[in-house]
Amino acid sequence: MKHLRIRVRLTALFGALFLAGGVLLLGVTYLLVQQNIHQRNSNVKLDDLPPEVRQTLGVDQRRFLDLVQQLQARQDQVEQATLDALVTQGSIALGLVTVIGVGFGWLVAERALRPVERITETARRVAGGNLHERIAMRGPRDEIKELADTVDSMLERLDQAFDGQRRFAANASHELRTPIAINRTLIEVALGRPDPPPEVVQLGETLLAVNARHERLIDGLLTLVASDQPLTVHDRVDLASVARHVVSDPVVSDPVVSGPEVSAELEPAVVVGDPVLLERVVQNLVDNALAYNVPDGKVWVTTTRAGDRARLVVENTGPVIPAYEIPGLFEPFRRLRSRTGSARGTGLGLSIVRSVAVAHGGTADAEPRAGGGLRVTVTLPT
Numbered sequence: 001m002k003h004l005r006i007r008v009r010l011t012a013l014f015g016a017l018f019l020a021g022g023v024l025l026l027g028v029t030y031l032l033v034q035q036n037i038h039q040r041n042s043n044v045k046l047d048d049l050p051p052e053v054r055q056t057l058g059v060d061q062r063r064f065l066d067l068v069q070q071l072q073a074r075q076d077q078v079e080q081a082t083l084d085a086l087v088t089q090g091s092i093a094l095g096l097v098t099v100i101g102v103g104f105g106w107l108v109a110e111r112a113l114r115p116v117e118r119i120t121e122t123a124r125r126v127a128g129g130n131l132h133e134r135i136a137m138r139g140p141r142d143e144i145k146e147l148a149d150t151v152d153s154m155l156e157r158l159d160q161a162f163d164g165q166r167r168f169a170a171n172a173s174h175e176l177r178t179p180i181a182i183n184r185t186l187i188e189v190a191l192g193r194p195d196p197p198p199e200v201v202q203l204g205e206t207l208l209a210v211n212a213r214h215e216r217l218i219d220g221l222l223t224l225v226a227s228d229q230p231l232t233v234h235d236r237v238d239l240a241s242v243a244r245h246v247v248s249d250p251v252v253s254d255p256v257v258s259g260p261e262v263s264a265e266l267e268p269a270v271v272v273g274d275p276v277l278l279e280r281v282v283q284n285l286v287d288n289a290l291a292y293n294v295p296d297g298k299v300w301v302t303t304t305r306a307g308d309r310a311r312l313v314v315e316n317t318g319p320v321i322p323a324y325e326i327p328g329l330f331e332p333f334r335r336l337r338s339r340t341g342s343a344r345g346t347g348l349g350l351s352i353v354r355s356v357a358v359a360h361g362g363t364a365d366a367e368p369r370a371g372g373g374l375r376v377t378v379t380l381p382t
Helices: 006-040 051-127 143-191 198-227 239-247 275-291 323-329 349-359
Strands: 235-238 261-266 270-273 298-306 309-316 363-368 374-381
Touching (some): 006 051, 051 143, 235 275, 239 261, 239 275, 239 298, 239 309, 270 275, 270 374, 275 309, 275 349, 275 374, 323 363, 349 374
Antiparallel strands (some): 235 270
């Protein structure tokens, strides 16, 4: 009963109450009719007859009394048959009326729960990323109206909070791009002078590496902000083609450059979405698989399609990762202790992957790989 929908439970409750009331009414009616019949039915005795009647009957008194008793027995049979018919016909009528009552209860429950379904549909659309959606329920100010207004107020505050967060991240990223670009230019100009001292060259290369990491961090923040927005591009994208393009990059495909060996099994998996964001998903997963690996390790990239779902799986060899630490990998700037040594990482890779997957109506999950490493699965609707 706990797993049934509330409409079914309400209908069952209405039907049970209606049936209980009908049974009670039928029982009371039966008792009243039975009591009324018994009050009118009394055994007739010869001594109860008036004297003049007994004198008139004479020797036929006993025959008359037998006839009266036979009539009384017949009356008792008729009365019992009447009570039985009352129970039988009443039960049939009660069953029919109960069925009709259950039908009306089903319709009444649907009408009563219609505002709740509207709230549920709005909450489902909001969960899909559209925080601008509102219930805006009209009608009398009852408990359902108060609930809808409370949810609208909560959505309004959430919308403002998320908008403020996105604006802050976007504005901060844009504001930081300019000084970082200026720093890179100044360092390159300083290194471009004739015969710079070795100390200056070493310092300049270090500063350029730090500057490049900051640029990647800002670029990741901008991508994260963009992935939190509703999609404005809905193109057909084959994940297999995107993965093939990423894997064929010389930095990835050349073991001398990338280190671990990359293997790909790519089946067509067409989805609808933003090609730039989807390419960023594949790029981030492959980059993570290469960066957090072991010497002479391997990376596997797989794309498949099952029904109305397309799946991208990227797994690698690497150190053993506890299962309880995996959820933290999808949070911004969160890394495992064993993964903090990569200078290429910004702590936003998997956060961007999950955010883009959710924006496309999909999911991104990870699990430890047997023997060490990580398996990340991105599932998107086709």
